[in-house]
Amino acid sequence: MSSAPASADLDLVYAIVARLKHDDGPLLPILHALQDALGYVPPDAVRVIASELNLTRAEVHGVVTFYHDFRQTPAGRHVIKLCRAEACQSMGCEALVARAEQQLGISCGHGQTTVDGNVTLEPVYCLGLCATAPAGWVDDRPVGRLTTARLDAILKEIA
Amino acid sequence: MTRRFFIPRDAAALAVGADDVARAIQRAAAIADQPIDVIRTGSRGMLWLEPLVEVEIDGVRHGFGPFEPGEAQALFERGFESHPKSLGPVEDIDYFKRQTRLTFARCGVIDPVSLDAYRATAGYAGLTRALTMTPAAIVEEVTKSGLRGRGGAGFPTGIKWKTVLETTSEQKYIVCNADEGDSGTFADRMLMEGDPFTLIEGMTIAGLAVGATKGFIYVRSEYPHAVATLDTAIGIARRAGLLGTAVAGSSHVFDLEVRMGAGSYVCGEETALLESLEGKRGIVRAKPPLPAHEGLFGRPTVINNVLSLAAVPFILSEGAQAYADFGFGRSRGTTPIQLAGNIKHGGLFETAFGVTLGELVETIGGGTATGRPIKAAQVGGPLGAYFPPSLFDTPFDYEAFAARQGLVGHAGVVVFDDTVDMARQAKFAFEFCAIESCGKCTPCRIGSTRGAETIAKVIAGEEREANLVLVTDLCETMTFGSACALGGLTPYPVMSAIKHFPKDFGHADQRD
Numbered sequence: 001m002s003s004a005p006a007s008a009d010l011d012l013v014y015a016i017v018a019r020l021k022h023d024d025g026p027l028l029p030i031l032h033a034l035q036d037a038l039g040y041v042p043p044d045a046v047r048v049i050a051s052e053l054n055l056t057r058a059e060v061h062g063v064v065t066f067y068h069d070f071r072q073t074p075a076g077r078h079v080i081k082l083c084r085a086e087a088c089q090s091m092g093c094e095a096l097v098a099r100a101e102q103q104l105g106i107s108c109g110h111g112q113t114t115v116d117g118n119v120t121l122e123p124v125y126c127l128g129l130c131a132t133a134p135a136g137w138v139d140d141r142p143v144g145r146l147t148t149a150r151l152d153a154i155l156k157e158i159a
Numbered sequence: 160m161t162r163r164f165f166i167p168r169d170a171a172a173l174a175v176g177a178d179d180v181a182r183a184i185q186r187a188a189a190i191a192d193q194p195i196d197v198i199r200t201g202s203r204g205m206l207w208l209e210p211l212v213e214v215e216i217d218g219v220r221h222g223f224g225p226f227e228p229g230e231a232q233a234l235f236e237r238g239f240e241s242h243p244k245s246l247g248p249v250e251d252i253d254y255f256k257r258q259t260r261l262t263f264a265r266c267g268v269i270d271p272v273s274l275d276a277y278r279a280t281a282g283y284a285g286l287t288r289a290l291t292m293t294p295a296a297i298v299e300e301v302t303k304s305g306l307r308g309r310g311g312a313g314f315p316t317g318i319k320w321k322t323v324l325e326t327t328s329e330q331k332y333i334v335c336n337a338d339e340g341d342s343g344t345f346a347d348r349m350l351m352e353g354d355p356f357t358l359i360e361g362m363t364i365a366g367l368a369v370g371a372t373k374g375f376i377y378v379r380s381e382y383p384h385a386v387a388t389l390d391t392a393i394g395i396a397r398r399a400g401l402l403g404t405a406v407a408g409s410s411h412v413f414d415l416e417v418r419m420g421a422g423s424y425v426c427g428e429e430t431a432l433l434e435s436l437e438g439k440r441g442i443v444r445a446k447p448p449l450p451a452h453e454g455l456f457g458r459p460t461v462i463n464n465v466l467s468l469a470a471v472p473f474i475l476s477e478g479a480q481a482y483a484d485f486g487f488g489r490s491r492g493t494t495p496i497q498l499a500g501n502i503k504h505g506g507l508f509e510t511a512f513g514v515t516l517g518e519l520v521e522t523i524g525g526g527t528a529t530g531r532p533i534k535a536a537q538v539g540g541p542l543g544a545y546f547p548p549s550l551f552d553t554p555f556d557y558e559a560f561a562a563r564q565g566l567v568g569h570a571g572v573v574v575f576d577d578t579v580d581m582a583r584q585a586k587f588a589f590e591f592c593a594i595e596s597c598g599k600c601t602p603c604r605i606g607s608t609r610g611a612e613t614i615a616k617v618i619a620g621e622e623r624e625a626n627l628v629l630v631t632d633l634c635e636t637m638t639f640g641s642a643c644a645l646g647g648l649t650p651y652p653v654m655s656a657i658k659h660f661p662k663d664f665g666h667a668d669q670r671d
Binding site for chain 2: 069133
């Protein structure tokens with residue numbers, strides 16, 4: 001993950017676009033590849049993608065902003081996603097969300113990152129882990145049957 | 160003798176520590192100097208027992224779970240039968256024994272990315288038969304089976320295929336809708352992670368049936384394990400000549416590609432999904448034209464749910480009648496029901512249609528996990544109705560649920576105990592719709608926000624009666640005026656909550 005000036009990454013943007021532009025419907029794969037490599041979709045990249053795919057910048061911007069996954073700024077070093085959908089609600093996810101918000105001092109509502117850039121806390125609506133609720137995702141691993149004790153342990157681990 | 164161990168690699172098992180358990184067992188076996196072979200499988204679907212370790216003893220697989228890493232050593236020291244987590248033969252567990260596993264026959268049993276294991280369990284028998292049939296005969300077989308779309312709408316799959324078969328386009332597509340966004344559902348995920356070749360085979364048969372040469376599986380980004388497993392399996396199928404320019408040595412061409420969504424619930428709606436695959440915002444299209452006439456990139460497209468396509472290999476190999484023999488009324492075959500939320504025995508339960516909701520949540524599911532009384536069960540995801548225990552005699556059947564203003568949907572059941580506040584659930588239904596609305600139609604885009612605000616006023620005790628009349632009126636507008644199921648069905652959870660749980664919508668000082 002990089003927070004370097006986006007222009008430094010432009011070569012990478014061109015390389016990703018060149019690799020995928022001839023696929024059918026290449027825009028989502030390009031945005032995913034870019035976000036995998038850089039951690040977000042820099043504003044400069046939108047201009048490049050638009051011109052390479054013969055789209056308007058508005059069209060590309062429209063796609064980037066439509067999908068919850070695509071970030072326009074880098075996330076924190078760690079990302080915690082807590083499921084707030086019905087199955088997890090039935091097992092008390094809202095209490096966990098409140099606890100995480102309070103311990104990290106940020107809001108889960110639309111996703112926020114701690115001031116030190118360490119943790120991003122985001123809501124998610126269903127991870128398909130509904131029989132092992134409450135569930136979440138910590139960086140690249142799924143977590144289920146969350147309790148306050150397990151949440152505290154996770155927060156301590158990544159602090 | 161090398162003893163065989165089976166440990167799931169399903170995301171739900173991983174979420175409760177299956178990898179740690181696998182490592183602990185390897186270590187304990189090494190210390191005990193006993194040679195073992197660990198095979199990673201999908202999940203059997205008894206998710207309250209995960210991580211569920213299986214050990215092959217005299218040819219029978221015995222279960223141990225929910226297993227903790229610290230319990231590994233005892234397996235090798237004290238013998239298997241006396242282990243505190245011993246469950247006996249896995250297939251004798253009541254929850255498992257009561258099921259009819261057709262679509263999920265291999266899930267949790269075999270190594271999901273072993274083509275040999277797939278073939279050894281009748282895999283590719285359906286395709287082999289399909290290759291001897293005319294396209295029209297394959298479509299006829301699927302029609303006769305009575306298979307209806309498992310995504311939620313229940314549209315007859317054979318009719319959809321027939322429409323695409325009858326078009327004359329040079330390029331047609333098969334699209335698999337694996338954007339399983341409904342809370343309380345995980346059957347698609349389990350199948351893709353636990354038996355991906357079934358889906359690949361089903362899509363290949365669909366391609367032969369309608370004359371499509373290319374397929375896409377659109378998987379939600381919340382399912383990275385499913386994406387990885389599918390990619391691996393597709394690579395294996397290609398190298399084995401089961402996908403590509405000569406499918407199983409025939410003159411048929413068919414290839415597959417996995418595409419990942421990007422966190423949008425509405426992309427589970429088929430036309431929004433097609434827009435997304437084309438690289439656009441997931442905005443719902445007006446119908447007609449139907450996707451069967453003008454679908455992906457304007458070409459005729461079969462778009463089916465994972466479970467519909469995964470049912471096809473069985474129908475082809477065993478015959479339409481064998482599938483249709485299971486079921487109830489016009490709902491034929493089996494459906495993988497998912498028991499989720501606050502339930503003691505949560506998991507996947509594949510059974511013929513007709514089982515009642517009460518049997519599912521009380522007998523099979525064992526009541527709530529918290530041990531408190533059940534207050535409500537939401538069936539069919541965030542757009543499904545909340546049913547009180549007085550309606551638990553409803554049989555699992557598309558028509559029976561529709562007759563009670565509910566829907567089977569993708570067959571997910573979320574159980575709530577008596578601490579749930581149904582007014583808040585109604586408010587959440589509107590809020591979720593507002594978050595996920597694509598914005599194309601006004602009833603959904605604006606109605607969802609106004610609905611959440613109005614329920615908030617009811618909760619605050621502000622002009623309760625008048626505001627409930629307003630909500631009812633708004634729900635009617637959304638039902639009849641929305642472009643797709645998101646706005647059109649959000650009234651289901653809202654109105655069912657108001658109708659069946661009126662106390663929760665009482666004045667603030669009178670509420671339970």
